Amino acid sequence: MSMAQILLCGGAIVTLSMGIRHGFGLWLQPITQQMGWTRESFSLAIAVQNISWGILGIFVGMLADRLGAFKVLIGGAVLYALGLVGMALSPTTLVFTLTAGVLIGAAQAGTTYAVIYGVLGRQIPLARRSWAMGVTAAAGSFGQFFMVPVEGALISWLNWSNALLVLALLALLIVLLAFGLREPGFGSGAALQREQTVAQALREAWSTPSFVLLTAGYFVCGFQVMFIGVHMPSYLKDFGMAPQVASYSLALVGLFNIFGTYLAGNLGQKLPKRYLLSGIYSLRSLVTVLFLLAPLSPWSVYIFSATMGFLWLSTVPLTNATIAQLFGVQHLSMLGGFVFFSHQIGSFLGVWLGGYLYDLSGNYDMVWYLSIALGIFAALVNLPVREAAVVRSNAAPAQTA
Known part of the structure; x- marks a missing residue:
């Protein structure tokens, strides 16, 4: 496989998968109003999706890591389509939680960063790896920029349930793109040579303080982005903003995230990633404070969205490149999955607490304040991360794996 083919197919898959996901906040009000559900019930389903x-x-x-990305991507695409159809046809909150939550969550696990970054780690040299991960993360950002307005238009033109059925068809395009990521050595029947078992890799990772610190920091990333992504449209609607302000704001997050993630991936090749990560989390808290202090208007929303967008997924290539640098690429998808699990616990709490505390207090103030405090915490825990490859007594250093 050529590098161009990997980046094109991998980027297109992330564009579709992440693009669809980032628009789910647009469905909160139409679904809850038509079905007579609470915001907490919708938030719980999306929170379950993340967990x-x-x-x-x-x-x-x-x-x-064992079978290659190709088979996993096909399974994930099918689950994505089934989940979106189920989401459109759910008669109760329980069925909605099982489809929008469990099924689509499983689909996203098989069609996003952990799987795609495994391919990048195995097929792209170390000298270009952080850059390539930044390019792929930028593709996910383009998906948000492109897909969120499309999803808003589909809801307006077709109603919310038919819009979900159209997205189900789009999700199946991932099947075709997966053929461009068929890796040599997988599916041929030949056993791949492995320096470590899964158990050995896990013991090594969890006994490495830097891995634990990266995992803690990634929790905060999930909390912040999912709270804003799901609840921002309703937050703006509560203050009398027109619906298109929310759509434009989420699109701006995606647009500026293209530049932020690409720049982060580039800088990750030249500067210590721990300092970049700490700076990103610090700036998120500062930007949020300024947004809450400024008078709310469409322009303040757009400036906040553009600035936050620049910081949105820029943590993704830096975190995953650091994991690859520490432990090598042999178990990169699995280790990335563990760190991402922490991200998704944060996502669960960000989405669910947004709905729960809103229903409890009638506003989102407490969640905004919590997001600011967590950003400061993440900035601090990333500073002690060490980026040198772990040294194994009976194997080559991780960075050459």
Whole structure:
């Protein structure tokens, strides 16, 4: 496989998968109003989606490391389509939680970063790896920029349930793109040579303080981005903003995230990643404070969205490149899955607490304040991360694996 083919197919898959996901906040009000559900019930389903993605991502990562990305991507695409159809036709909150939550969460585990980054780690040299991960993360950002307005238009034109059926068809395009990521050495029947077993890799990772610190920091990333992504449209609607302000704001997050993630991937080749990560989390808290202090207007929303977008997924290539640098690429999808599980616990709490505390207090103030405090925490825990490859007594250093 050429580098161009890997980046094109991998980027397109992430564009579709992440693009669809980032628009789910647009469905909160139409679904809850038509079905007579509370915001907490919708939030719980999306929160379950995130925790399902996180839990299953660990095992999907193991499968991708052993079987290759191709088979995992096909299974994930089919689950994505089924989940979106189920989401459109759910008669109760329980069925909605099982489809929008469990099924789509499993689908996202098999069609997003952990699986794609495993391919990048195995097929792209170390000298270009952080850059390639930044390019792929930028593709996910483009998906948000492109897909969120499309999803908003589909809801307006077709109503919310038919819009979900159209997205189900789009999700199946991932099957075709997966053929461009068929890796040599997988599926041929030949056993791949492995320096470590899964158990050995896990023991090594969890006994490495830097891995634990990266995992803690990634929790905060999930909390912040999912709270904003799901609840921002309703937050703005509560203040009398027009619906298109929310759509444009989420699109701006995606647009500026293209530049932020690409720049982060580039800088990760030249500067210590721990300092970049600490800076990103610090700036998120600062930007949020300024947004809450400024008078709310469409322009303040757009400036906040553009600035936050620049910081949105820029943690992704830096975190995953650091994991590859520490432990090598042999078990990268699995280890990335464990770190991402922490991200998804944060996502669960960000989405669910947004709905729960809103229903409790009638506003989102407490969640905003919590997001600011967590950003400061993440900035601090990333500073002690050491990026040198772990040294194994009976194997080559991780960075040459």
